[in-house]
């Protein structure tokens with residue numbers, strides 16, 4: 001069993017990006033600038049966004065954090081997005097999800113300039129991804145592809161089972177694993193809450209990608225020997241004995257499942273850090289494209 005070490009690989013990617021930024025500075029060029037918008041003060045979302053901003057600083061990017069109250073109206077958020085679209089200093093930005101219920105998430109995503117949509121959530125970018133065109137790939141699926149690539153995990157002809165059809169992870173992942181090329185060329189089954197015989201389907205998988213958000217859902221008896229297991233779940237489970245009052249649990253019963261697998265991602269330290277590294281990579285790409293336009 002080999003661990004797909006997201007912490008290590010994400011640090012390598014950040015070092016690669018930092019080296020490129022240092023060269024940009026040497027040439028007297030403007031460095032990439034990422035803005036992040038967060039509405040409300042959900043603990044997990046704040047942690048993710050703060051981590052994204054800190055990572056920007058680490059690689060030498062400029063960053064701007066925009067915090068809006070949970071009572072923000074849809075119109076106010078759309079105005080802020082318009083400002084960011086117009087601001088030539090900003091190369092890319094994200095609006096952290098989920099949003100409060102008074103705001104229509106799809107409307108917000110549609111308002112983002114596709115050229116600045118470093119999350120790859122806009123239908124233009126999502127469509128390009130599905131058509132194998134060059135675009136921003138959503139950071140979590142992009143991070144999973146990068147891990148598979150850097151560990152030389154064979155995906156061609158394999159049966160990949162994706163658990164969960166979210167717009168952020170499951171749906172794009174199912175498209176990417178079936179694309180021509182590597183990582184890709186898999187035969188993909190996308191499973192969800194209405195899937196019948198889900199355990200039987202999972203037991204046939206060469207590669208399992210779980211993005212369900214149910215702690216320890218995936219048990220050892222459900223996966224076949226030598227399967228590759230990617231755990232996207234990251235749930236805060238209340239635990240008074242811990243300093244923070246919770247611990248982070250993946251979808252996978254790591255202790256027992258890992259004994260059967262060829263490759264597996266841990267939680268934390270697997271997919272999570274890769275997501276941030278790939279967001280930085282998309283922002284660097286946005287800067288390069290933006291410079292070409294100016």
Ligand code: GUN
Nearest residue numbers: 094095096097098119139
């Ligand atoms: N919420 C959970 N994951 C993500 C992500 O990758 N991007 C944004 N914007 N919100 C998220």
